[in-house]
Amino acid sequence: MWLVACSLLLGLVVLASVTVGSKHIAMDTVMQAVLQPDSSNDHLIVRQFRLPRTVLGLLAGAALGVAGALIQALTRNPLADPGILGVNAGAGFAVTMGVAFFGVGSIGGYLWFSFGGAVAVTVAVYTLGSIGRSGATPIRLTLVGVALGALLGGIASGVTLLRPELFDSMRSWSAGSLAGRNWAVFWAVLPFIAAGLLLALAAARPLNTIALGDDLARSLGARVGRARTVVIVAVTLLAGAATAAVGPVGFVGLMVPHAVRWLVGPDQRWIIPYTIVCSPILLLAADVVGRVVLSPQELRVSVVTAFLGAPVLILLARRRKVSSL
C-alpha cells in the first residue's frame, strides 16, 4: 500500500526533475525529446542535462539509502551511516591526494580516485576490524571505521589547510552535487550500483536473523560471517560509487532507513525495497528545490537534502513510537 504511494511520489519527483529548472520545459516537449529527438534547444537541454541528472539522482539516491539501511542493520547502530566504514573519508582523502599530487581536475578524474579511495579504505577498515578470533563484530567495525576515517580526514585537512588553492577545490568537491554530470558518469557507476543493490536484496533475509544477535543467528543456521562480508561488499559498492558520482551527500543514508522503519517495521525484506524507492524521492526533490529556491543560482543538493529531510525525521521521531534497532 505504502509502496504504491511512494512509487507515485517518486514518479512525480522524476517529472519535476526533468521539467523544472532555470528554463521550464513542458512535459510533451520532454516526451518528444526522448522519443523523436531533434536538435532544438529544449531537446538538447533535456537529453544532455536533465535526463542524465535525473537518472543519476535515482541511482545515487537508491545507492546511498540502501547503503545506510544495510550498515545500520549490520552494526545495529542507529547512528551509523555509510560514512562509518570510512567511505566518505577514503573518497575525500583520495581526491585530496589526487588534486594535490597528481593534478586531477575534472569530474571524470575525481570519479576514479574517489571510488578507489572509498573501496581501499573500507577494505582496510574491515581487515583491521576482523583481526583476532572474535572476527568483525559490529562494534569493532564501527570504532575502527570512525578512527580510520577521522585519521584520514585529519591528514587530508592538514594538507588542504597548508595550501589555499587546494582548499578551494576541496571545499567545492565536499559539497556534493548532481549538476554537471553527463551520461559517462552514469554508465561508469551503473554496474557497481546495480551489483550492490542485488547483493543488498539477497542479504535481507540473513540480516533479519542477525538482528537477533550473533549467537542466536548462528544457532538458527545463519552464516553470520558470510552474510557480514556480503553486506560490507554491498555497502562499499553502493556508497563508494554514489560518492564517486555526486560527491559526499550526507543524511540520505542516515535518515531514509529511519523513516522507512517507521513505515514498515523491522523486516529487512521490506525495508530494503522501500528504501530503494524512497531515497531517490528525497535526493531528487532536494535537487529540484535547490534549482528553484535561489534561481537563477543553484543550491547544492547536499545542502538541501538535510533541509527537506530533517523536519520529516524530527516530526516522525516525535509522533511515532520509536523503533530502535
Place this chain on the structure above:
Amino acid sequence: MKPAAVDFGRGTWVLRHRLLSLRVEVRTLLTTTVLLLLAVVMMLLTLGSGDFAVPVDRVVGTLMGDGTPQEYTVVVQWRLPRAVLAVLLGAALALSGAIFQSLTRNPLGSPDVVGFSAGSYTGALLVMLLAGGGYYATAAGALAGGVATAALVYLLAYRRGVQGFRLIVVGIGVSAMLGAVNTWLVLKANLDEALQAAVWGAGSLSGLEPEQLWPVLAIMAVLLPLTLAHGSAMRQLELGDDVAMATGVPGNAVRLTLVVLGVALTALATAAAGPIAFVSLVAPQIARRLTGTSGVGLLPSAALGAVLLALADFAAQRAFAPEQLPVGIMTVSLGGLYFIWLLVRASSRI
C-alpha cells in the same frame, strides 16, 4: 556473622572512615595516576621546547620562581597559559564525551548528538563572515550557536521526559541541517575568510593570551567537581531508567543535569579553542580499554583527554615547525592511530 567477601574479579581497595567510605578499583586508580603524571610530563616538555629551548630542570626551576627574567617571560608568560589550557580543555572534552556516551549508551555518543558542534560552528561562521570576527566575538558566537542548538534539540525531543533514542534521532536531524548551512556558508565565502573559518573549525590553541586562561580555570573549577559528583548516578542510569529509579536516582532530573554539564564542558572548550575534534569521542573509549571497565569512567577519561590534547598540541607546534597546524588535526591523527592500534592489539591477544 560477617558476610563473605564477594570476589568481583577486580582488585579493589575500600577506605572506611567514620564519615566517609570509598571503594576504589586498583587498576582504575593506577591508570589514572599514570595518565596524570604523563600529562604533567607533556606539559613540562611543551614548556621547554620551541625556538627558545629551555632544559626540563630549568623549566621546573623557572616555575618554582628562580629563573632568569628571559626564561620567566618565555616559559611562564608565553608558554604556560597554552600548556595549561591544553590540559584543561582536553579534560573538559573527554568528560563531556564520557557523559554523552553513557547517556546514549552508544560509543559514538558525543556532544554532537545534541547538535552542539554543528551549532557552534554555525554561530562562529556567522560571526566571522558577517561581523568580521575577533577572538571574543567568535567565541561568543560559537557559544550562543552551540547552546541554542543543544536547547532546541532537547526541547524538540521532549515528550513526557527525554528518551535516549529520540534524542539521538532529533540530534541527527538538527545537526544535519546546520551542517548543510555550514557547508553552504563556507562555499559562499571568499577564499581567505573560508580558510580562516576552516582553521577555527579544526580547533586551534595558538594565539591564546594569558588573560584567556583565568575564565577557563574558574569555570573548570566549578564544572569538574560537579561532574565528578554525578559519576555514580550516571552509572546507575546506564542500567535503565527503572532500575535507576528503584535505586533512588531520579532519571529525568539527573539526565537533564548531565546534559547541561556535558554541554557546558564542550561549550567551554569550543569557545576557548574552537571545535577540537575527536577528543570527546576517543578519550572515553581509550580510557575504558586501559582501565578494563565495562562502562566509561569519568576520571580516567578526563585524565586521558588531558594527555591526548597536551600531546597533540606539542605535536601541532613541533611536528612541521615552523609551520603550525591546528591542534584538532593532531588530535585526530594521534588519537585515531593510537585507538586503531589499541583495537587491533586487544583483539589479537584474546
